[in-house]
Amino acid sequence: xxxxxxxxxxxxxxxxxxxxxxxxxxxxxxxxxxxxxxxxxxxxxxxxxxxxxxxxxxxxxxxxxxxxxxxxxxxxxxxxxxxxxxxxxxxxxxxxxxxxxxxxxxxxxxxxxxxxxxxxxxxxxxxxxxxxxxxxxxxxxxxxxxxxxxxxxxxxxxxxxxxxxxxxxxxxxxxxxxxxxxxxxxxxxxxxxxxxxxxxxxxxxxxxxxxxxxxxxxxxxxxxxxxxxxxxxxxxxxxxxxxxxxxxxxxxxxxxxxxxxxxxxxxxxxxxxxxxxxxxxxxxxxxxxxxxxxxxxxxxxxxxxxxxxxxxxxxxxxxxxxxxxxxxxxxxxxxxxxxxxxxxxxxxxxxxxxxxxxxxxxxxxxxxxxxxxxxxxxxxxxxxxxxxxxxxxxxxxxxxxxxxxxxxxxxxxxxxxxxxxxxxxxxxxxxxxxxxxxxxxxxxxxxxxxxxxxxxxxxxxxxxxxxxxxxxxxxxxxxxxxxxxxxxxxxxxxxxxxxxxxxxxxxxxxxxxxxxxxxxxxxxxxxxxxxxxxxxxxxxxxxxxxxxxxxxxxxxxxxxxxxxxxxxxxxxxxxxxxxxxxxxxxxxxxxxxxxxxxxxxxxxxxxxxxxxxxxxxxxxxxxxxxxxxxxxxxxxxxxxxxxxxxxxxxxxxxxxxxxxxxxxxxxxxxxxxxxxxxxxxxxxxxxxxxxxx
Amino acid sequence: xxxxxxxxxxxxxxxxxxxxxxxxxxxxxxxxxxxxxxxxxxxxxxxxxxxxxxxxxxxxxxxxxxxxxxxxxxxxxxx
Numbered sequence: 001x002x003x004x005x006x007x008x009x010x011x012x013x014x015x016x017x018x019x020x021x022x023x024x025x026x027x028x029x030x031x032x033x034x035x036x037x038x039x040x041x042x043x044x045x046x047x048x049x050x051x052x053x054x055x056x057x058x059x060x061x062x063x064x065x066x067x068x069x070x071x072x073x074x075x076x077x078x079x080x081x082x083x084x085x086x087x088x089x090x091x092x093x094x095x096x097x098x099x100x101x102x103x104x105x106x107x108x109x110x111x112x113x114x115x116x117x118x119x120x121x122x123x124x125x126x127x128x129x130x131x132x133x134x135x136x137x138x139x140x141x142x143x144x145x146x147x148x149x150x151x152x153x154x155x156x157x158x159x160x161x162x163x164x165x166x167x168x169x170x171x172x173x174x175x176x177x178x179x180x181x182x183x184x185x186x187x188x189x190x191x192x193x194x195x196x197x198x199x200x201x202x203x204x205x206x207x208x209x210x211x212x213x214x215x216x217x218x219x220x221x222x223x224x225x226x227x228x229x230x231x232x233x234x235x236x237x238x239x240x241x242x243x244x245x246x247x248x249x250x251x252x253x254x255x256x257x258x259x260x261x262x263x264x265x266x267x268x269x270x271x272x273x274x275x276x277x278x279x280x281x282x283x284x285x286x287x288x289x290x291x292x293x294x295x296x297x298x299x300x301x302x303x304x305x306x307x308x309x310x311x312x313x314x315x316x317x318x319x320x321x322x323x324x325x326x327x328x329x330x331x332x333x334x335x336x337x338x339x340x341x342x343x344x345x346x347x348x349x350x351x352x353x354x355x356x357x358x359x360x361x362x363x364x365x366x367x368x369x370x371x372x373x374x375x376x377x378x379x380x381x382x383x384x385x386x387x388x389x390x391x392x393x394x395x396x397x398x399x400x401x402x403x404x405x406x407x408x409x410x411x412x413x414x415x416x417x418x419x420x421x422x423x424x425x426x427x428x429x430x431x432x433x434x435x436x437x438x439x440x441x442x443x444x445x446x447x448x449x450x451x452x453x454x455x456x457x458x459x460x461x462x463x464x465x466x467x468x469x470x471x472x473x474x475x476x477x478x479x480x481x482x483x484x485x486x487x488x489x490x491x492x493x494x495x496x497x498x499x500x501x502x503x504x505x506x507x508x509x510x511x512x513x514x515x516x517x518x519x520x521x522x523x524x525x526x527x528x529x530x531x532x533x534x535x536x537x538x539x540x541x542x543x544x545x546x547x548x549x550x551x552x553x554x555x556x557x558x559x560x561x562x563x564x565x566x567x568x569x570x571x572x573x574x575x576x577x578x579x580x581x582x583x584x585x586x587x588x589x590x591x592x593x594x595x596x597x598x599x600x601x602x603x604x605x606x607x608x609x610x611x612x613x614x615x616x617x618x619x620x621x622x623x624x625x626x627x628x629x630x631x632x633x634x635x636x637x638x639x640x641x642x643x644x645x646x647x648x649x650x651x652x653x654x655x656x657x658x659x660x661x662x663x664x665x666x667x668x669x670x671x672x673x674x675x676x677x678x679x680x681x682x683x684x685x686x687x688x689x690x691x692x693x
Numbered sequence: 694x695x696x697x698x699x700x701x702x703x704x705x706x707x708x709x710x711x712x713x714x715x716x717x718x719x720x721x722x723x724x725x726x727x728x729x730x731x732x733x734x735x736x737x738x739x740x741x742x743x744x745x746x747x748x749x750x751x752x753x754x755x756x757x758x759x760x761x762x763x764x765x766x767x768x769x770x771x772x
Binding site for chain 1: 719728729733739752755759762
């Protein structure tokens, strides 16, 4: 098999988010390039669709085994044999009925945007189930080419699939692929070109509805014929009606004269089990294809996945393994990431600050202060977190790509039930240890809205790396050898509060609304290093972008507040805010400086350290020691507690607003965190002072 | 309930059965069918410890199900 060697020809790529319902593409000049062909990439989750997409476009996305993770629409551009292509990576969906936003997005895109070709990816290792989507696609009357991916995994599992037999039986071109190794991609693109040019004419054989429902289907077709609006095919719409598709039902109810709709309605009422008849018909069609094309079925031997799952999915050992993996990730993050972070701080950020200080000696005071304290102090200290994020997200991406994350969700299912959630909610929460922003976005894998909302609301209670770094910075100065124990205790406290909040919210606001746990357990496979690398790059890039925009902006605002009106911190607006809020701070034993530091952590959690740096000024002892010698142990522990639980950072709040699309829930979350953090810290302060610390 | 019919949740690890009936709601049934569950399909219980979620193999795919979901799928043991 050949390798794709077109990478150098690749044009730059871009991607954009388009929500469903917006038919028009965002303006892009490349889109209007003459002769540009338009490919829509579809497939079920875990088929290697995104790997192929990355390979073709070089676009920085990642592939993994997090079902439904490609919720965003991704678009890329590439050239093949001097022909320009635009390719859209549609969300991974198991079927095309209006059950989830992903499914609706995919089918509406295909029907409305009319791509030149629909490239569907199926897995040779999972042929029977992955052809289900093909059974839906052939009914849509669209030009189709099938990429039969994961030929290597199939072989490993002891199966042999013959692509040419499948092709003959389907009437659609089928190209064998190993996308992770770039095998088969040239043949695939040649075939795509030929189909677009009309040199190959696909003639798909269609699945039929189970016999006992054929009459019903015919009746529906007769009733709606001539009334189905563009671009929906009539036969396809009739099938969707019988499947009970809510969107097509309301569409046709609007478009049909009432007596015709009544006819349809009567048929549907008599055949409420038609959905199963259609699905069975599709699987019968698939069964015939599979019997022909799979030469050697899965052997009796126990597969690698089965062997691994005996441990990884075991209710006891699975939890031990998960705990060990979590421990290892943290250990790596802090033993490798920590020193690198310190190195960046001591050999880049601090010298840069000193250099700027002396370089700008003749510049106006405010400019020097803006650059040294505002920019380098604010953004610079935040940038030192990059290595920690890289290691954390690299580990996470690796576990995802291995196929492990679905097992983590599985073994955590029982536990999550305590909060009325199920295993899938564990995945975004785990991600939250790295950063709460991807955690909130990651809740998209949860199908049910109440469960998703609840997960969003509790996810800021997962201590992110930035908050842990604040604790790691101050704890040693206060607690010496006990610092590690105190840090561990604070993390456990956060998680305990997370569970309590989850249980409480579930009992009160959400009233035990359950969502169903159904999840594919993908086959384990070797990780693709490029995939993991791309993920790290993508995450780092978005972090750097955040540092360059949001954190930069807020750093400047805070700097300005600390300077205005007179250039003196003690009388600045920031100090006035601090004095104003000090009464609340005092419940927790905090003075105005710690109160202000806490407030500035809203911009970015690590800002509280930067703020303390500004407030205490430079000293020979080092900031942490200075702070520790200023305050009592009770105040120290109280400050760490409130820091780790305080309202989510601005970026997290923004993404909570974006994902819930509700100010009410966003403010609810802020209120919850405020109450929880002040409550916990006041309690701890009271306890510590009563004990005489 | 037909004779010999049991909820999927009662099927023991390693046992093979076929789906007799799916009593789940509409959207749940849709999700189940798109993952391979249809009346008559053979499945094998891969893991069932009597509590917590369980894992079945259906049409060559491993699918995890919550106990509540599995209680609504009726199966008959194949002999």
